[in-house]
Each structure stands twice: as C-alpha cells, then as structure tokens.
Amino acid sequence: MRHLSQLADLNVRRRRLGMSAETLAQRSGLSRQTVHRVLSGGSASFQNVIAIAGVLGMSHSFLATKSVQDIREQQAEAKAQELVGMVQATCGLESQAVDQEHIDEMVRQTVHELLAGPNRKLWAA
Template sequence: MSPNQAILARKNLDRRLATLQGEAVAVPPRGWLKGIREALGLSTRQLATRMGAAYSRISAMEKAEITGAITIKSMREAAEAMDCTFVYAIVPTTSLNDIVRRQATHKAEASLDRLHHTMRLENQAMEGEDLANERQRIIAELLAGPSRRLWDDK
C-alpha cells in the first residue's frame, strides 16, 4: 500500500470509528452472554436448543467469556441464536494519523539521539533550531515512506 493509500485508509477508518471513540462500554458484571440471555428470559437449555448445542456448552461459554477465553465464533453464534448482532472492534484511543505521527516522532527522536551523541563526541553537535529542523525533517521523511518502516525496532 502506498503512503497516500495508507493515509486515506486511516482517514476512512478514523471516520468510521469516530462514533466509538471515547465511549466507555460497560460490560455486564456476569458478561454479555448471560446478561442478554437473562434479559430475554432465556434459560441455558433454551439457548442451547436454539444454538443446536449441548446444555453444558452454554454455561461453559458464559464462564469462558468472563475469563476472556471465549472465541469470537462462539460469541457470534450465541448472539445470532438470541436474535442479536455480535460486534467486535478495536477502537484507537486517538486518531490513527495521530498514532502514526507519534510513532514517527518517537522513531525520529531515537535516530536523532544517536546522531546527536556521535556529533557531540566529534564536537559537531547541533543546537536549538538546527536540531528542531532536523527532527522535523526526519519525521517528514518517515511519514512520507511506507508506514511499516515506522514500527521496525531498527
């Protein structure tokens, strides 16, 4: 994916996720499966029948949800059996472009620290505005290139 395509993809995802950002989703204390099942008045046997599963599977699924061991497939199947839609999302805490820019800044700082250290040893250290300009140049270069480069440890 070209850098321009990546920027457009991030903007599109940001727009789609904007309604979810900052929303605190309060999980029912006993989990979504049990909470929805009980709110609908379904017994574990009734849900098992609707899912075409063994009665014991429902209790196991509800326990697995609480521990975080349930699969997405199981959540989707249970939701459909209760005439619900299972929603799964990873919602960034800020915009995707902000995350990418922060990573570029972090990587630029690390690169600049190494360069600055070497230049100081040679008594050629950059000062003030030159240092700030070089930082911005490295950030711009990183942002103009492939996004995958930003996440390499080197």
C-alpha cells in the first residue's frame, strides 16, 4: 500500500507547486495521459515515476530534494530572465539600451510578480 501513498505524494507536491498536470507532462517528457495515470495511482513504470519525481524536485524515494519555495523561486527567476531578455533585445533593436541596474530591477520585479500571481503564468512555457 505504500506504493499508492508515494504516488499520492507526487500529486500533493504537484498541487503545492501550483503546476498543472499538462505542464508536468511537458517538463517530464511524458504524455498527459501517462502523467494522469501515474498521479491517479494507475499502472506506472519506475522510469515514468522517476521522471515525474525529478520535475517535482523529489528523489526516487519521494523525499523532497528542494523546497517548494526554492523550486518556485528558480522557475520565477528563469522566467523573469527570459522575459526581461526579450524586452532588452527589443530595446536594443530600437537603440534604447537598458543599463544593468535597470535590468536587475526589472528581473527582481518580474520574479515578485510571478510568485504573487497565478500559477499558470509561473509555469507557462
């Protein structure tokens, strides 16, 4: 019975992260159907479970290797860097370069907004 409990732990972790099953599928390289089957306690290969656990920041023993907050902050930082990079590139094309101090502030502000906003914006591709 521990098997079902461990699979339930994956789903609890996914919900705590605010990550949709579809996003989890994309990030783990598995189909949406496979992710749903695994998270609902259906048949699952060890490889699929490990792929899902890795995306959720959990070890193969389903112990958290990173805190939920750390994973969310990493995601927000990466997404903020990407978004600000697009703004910086656009400004560069228009010969309106932004200095590093302003870029850093834009990243900090974007991280804050992503963490405070809807989960779907944080995890959107």
